[in-house]
Amino acid sequence: MERKSLSPETRKQLIIAQRNEITEYHIYSQLAQKTKDPENAETLQKIAEDELRHYHIWKKYTDREVEPSQWEISKFYWIARLFGLTFGVKLMEKAENSAKVNYAEIGQEIPEATKIGQEETEHENQLIAMIKEEKLEYIGSIVLGLNDALVEILGTLAGLTFALQNTTLVALAGIIAGISGALSMSSSEYLSHKSEGNHEGALKSAFWTGLAYIVAVVFLVVPYLVFSSPFMALIASVIDSVFVVLVYSYYISVANDQPFRKRFGEMVALSTVVGLISFGLGYLVRILFNIDI
Known part of the structure; x- marks a missing residue:
């Protein structure tokens, strides 16, 4: 079945969402590799996999690859390393929440966007809460x-x-x-x-x-x-x-x-x-x- 064409504004927001997802995938993956606690590493890897899955969902609609932000990867990776995983991860999520991505608006054209938006706020928050820092x-x-x-x-x-x-x-x-x-x-x-x-x-x-x-x-x-x-x-x-x-x-x-x-x-x-x-x-x-x- 032929997919309905997206409005310019929705397409623009999807590209922003793609960049956020692939950037955070790399951040979480790098942190998972460097974290000594095996439970924290497993939690971070799960979040990374969620981000990558969301990226590929958006890619189906935009039909294009989006490069991650190397500056954001470096910035939040080192913030998390220097000031703690919990602080770094939650600061990154706050930055993502302030990004210009309106899942409710996108959901009018792409129904599954609403579900992904809920995952971003619920599932990831549950996983982040599992991170243990002394x-x-x-x-x-x-x-x-x-x-x-x-x-x-x-x-x-x-x-x-x-x-x-x-x-x-x-x-x-x-x-x-x-x-x-x-x-x-x-x-x-x-x-x-x-x-x-x-x-x-x-x-x-x-x-x-x-x-x-x-x-x-x-x-x-x-x-x-x-x-x-x-x-x-x-x-x-x-x-x-x-x-x-x-x-x-x-x-x-x-x-x-x-x-x-x-x-x-x-x-x-x-x-x-x-x-x-x-x-x-x-x-x-x-x-x-x-x-x-």
């Missing part, structure tokens, strides 16, 4: 470490900035407080998990909490080692804290399908309030004790 199992520990460091150390730096007005002393105090805080948070997290009977995950939870704490401390203290003006250093430190919250909130929102704006707003508001209170306390301490360094 770092995502300890998100709570990472959040705890980051949040505590941003609140406590930024508050400490803000208070000491006005009390001491000496970048070297403030940086030294921040480093000492940061290392002590990281060790304290790690040990608390370790004991907390041990008390719950989670002996296997206790050490890893402590590690991720401490690491997140130290990373935040580095971002907050570095400005005091760069700028000679304590107030310029404080402003830079606040900007750094917002940047850390921004990056991490975005990462979590993508990897765990959580609302970005709410998490980002909460963490920034909390850090800001504590910083302002500490800044005020530092001012009072300087006045009351007549500190002049």
Whole structure:
């Protein structure tokens, strides 16, 4: 039976869909080959096969080969390798969802397009949910470490900035407080998990909490080692804290399908309030004790 000719707009969308499918086929295939976990590798290969199958379905209608985007392959492959499979894959799927492919519109001319559209949103999401990554199992520990460091150390730096007005002393105090805080948070997290009977995950939870704490401390203290003006250093430190919250909130929102704006707003508001209170306390301490360094 002769196939009905496609409208120019539908044909254009099918070609875009073809390019998306063949590009993602190569990405998933490469990730499957490099993934050490056999279950993750099998899941990624299944998704790759789905993408290739969809590509050949669209090819029947467009009657043409479409080359994959080498830039997209390289970009998302390395994002997944550097920042984790779950983040890389979900970021790629978000990019695909924003592509100009309207399956409902295509379905008016090609009925099976509706089914493929459902597969893209349901079946692939189910497979992606099967990907297991250790770092995502300890998100709570990472959040705890980051949040505590941003609140406590930024508050400490803000208070000491006005009390001491000496970048070297403030940086030294921040480093000492940061290392002590990281060790304290790690040990608390370790004991907390041990008390719950989670002996296997206790050490890893402590590690991720401490690491997140130290990373935040580095971002907050570095400005005091760069700028000679304590107030310029404080402003830079606040900007750094917002940047850390921004990056991490975005990462979590993508990897765990959580609302970005709410998490980002909460963490920034909390850090800001504590910083302002500490800044005020530092001012009072300087006045009351007549500190002049």
